Amino acid sequence: MRRIYFLAPDIQTTHKIVDELRREGIEDRHIHILAKRDTPLEDLPEASVLQKTDFIPALERGIVLGGSAGLLAGLAGLSYAGFVIAGGPILGIIIAGATIGSLMGGLAGMNSGNSRLHQFEAAIEKGELLVLLDIPLDRIGEITGKIEKHHPTAEFEGIEPILPLKY
DSSP states (O other): OOOOEESSSSHHHHHHHHHHHHHHTTOOGGGGEEEEETOOOTTOOOOOOOBBBBBHHHHHHHHHHHHHHHHHHHHHHHHHSSOOOHHHHHHHHHHHHHHHHHHHHHHHHSSBOOGGGGGHHHHHHHHHHOEEEEEEEHHHHHHHHHHHHHHHHEEEEEEEOOOOOTT
16 A cells, blocks of 8 residues: 545545545545644545554654663663573563553654654645545556546645555
8 A cells, every 4th residue: 555645725626536536446544634723624534643643653663662672671681680581581671661662652653743744734724635545556546647637736746655554
């Protein structure tokens, strides 16, 4: 799956784009709309916290950093213990570090906006709507072409790298 971005000039154009996407068989869970605060989206699928924030990347960083810190703490504990113990306690410390790191990272990520969306903030504040669309790689050309052909006022803004497999 890839995420493609379109900026639509107004709510009417966005409704038309979403209706066309639904006719093409794209489910609402793969369509995410970002708009200026207090814009009534009616039946449009609004972007969730996962799309609006850096929660997932921060969670991943927290796991890596917390697990690494747990490994270092476990090795430091071994060096001071003066004897060799089984790997179970070290594994436990690594898991505890990764858990704490993921919680801290996730919370920090929820408090910051999605860094990939900063470039669209000015357009959204002007009243444009950002359409984020998750589609299979082999349909990108087809869907992009139809949106550009049928909705010339919508601007194609790019493609994001591969999404997680279970997204």
